[in-house]
Amino acid sequence: MTTAIPTPPAPEPGCIFCKIVAGEIPAYKLYEDEHALAFLDVGPLSRGHSLVIPKAHYTTLDQMPDGLVGACASLLPRLGKAVVAATGAPGWNVLQNNGPIAGQVVMHMHFHIIPRNEGDSLGYRWSAGKLDSQDAQTLLNDITSRLN
Numbered sequence: 322m323t324t325a326i327p328t329p330p331a332p333e334p335g336c337i338f339c340k341i342v343a344g345e346i347p348a349y350k351l352y353e354d355e356h357a358l359a360f361l362d363v364g365p366l367s368r369g370h371s372l373v374i375p376k377a378h379y380t381t382l383d384q385m386p387d388g389l390v391g392a393c394a395s396l397l398p399r400l401g402k403a404v405v406a407a408t409g410a411p412g413w414n415v416l417q418n419n420g421p422i423a424g425q426v427v428m429h430m431h432f433h434i435i436p437r438n439e440g441d442s443l444g445y446r447w448s449a450g451k452l453d454s455q456d457a458q459t460l461l462n463d464i465t466s467r468l469n
């Protein structure tokens with residue numbers, strides 16, 4: 322069953338991605354439907370780096386209606402497959418940043434599709450800690466009680 326998508330908010334003045342949606346600035350569009358748009362990133366981390374956005378302006382993933390998240394996220398496998406087939410990359414990342422602290426620069430929600438290649442030196446500083454069992458229980462309570 323598809324979740325209904327409520328009336329979208331108006332475009333955000335000054336938002337570069339809203340301007341791309343409106344056709345006010347150019348983009349290399351890969352795919353477009355009623356709810357979503359995919360285009361090449363103008364500052365690619367690797368060849369084929371692409372973005373998937375909702376046409377409506379939402380700042381972060383958690384602000385979006387579920388149905389619209391579905392409309393955007395369901396494009397990822399299809400687009401990812403096409404991007405790696407076209408570029409020959411042996412792997413790819415999906416990246417999605419929420420908020421400046423997480424690296425978000427354009428405040429219109431977007432998924433990155435980033436082709437990965439041998440020796441590309443991309444990647445996270447993945448400084449893994451160790452989950453404390455007492456804190457895990459606290460987190461479990463605090464998070465599950467807020468799921469709605």
Ligand code: 5GP
Pocket residue numbers: 337348349360361362363364365417418424425426427428
């Ligand atoms: P963020 O850091 O917000 O997750 O990523 C924003 C992405 O948008 C960056 O990878 C950047 O290169 C891309 N970007 C910014 N402005 C434009 C633009 O005008 N056109 C396109 N195609 N991509 C853009």
Ligand code: ZN
Pocket residue numbers: 332333336337338339340377378379428429
């Ligand atoms: Zn926008």
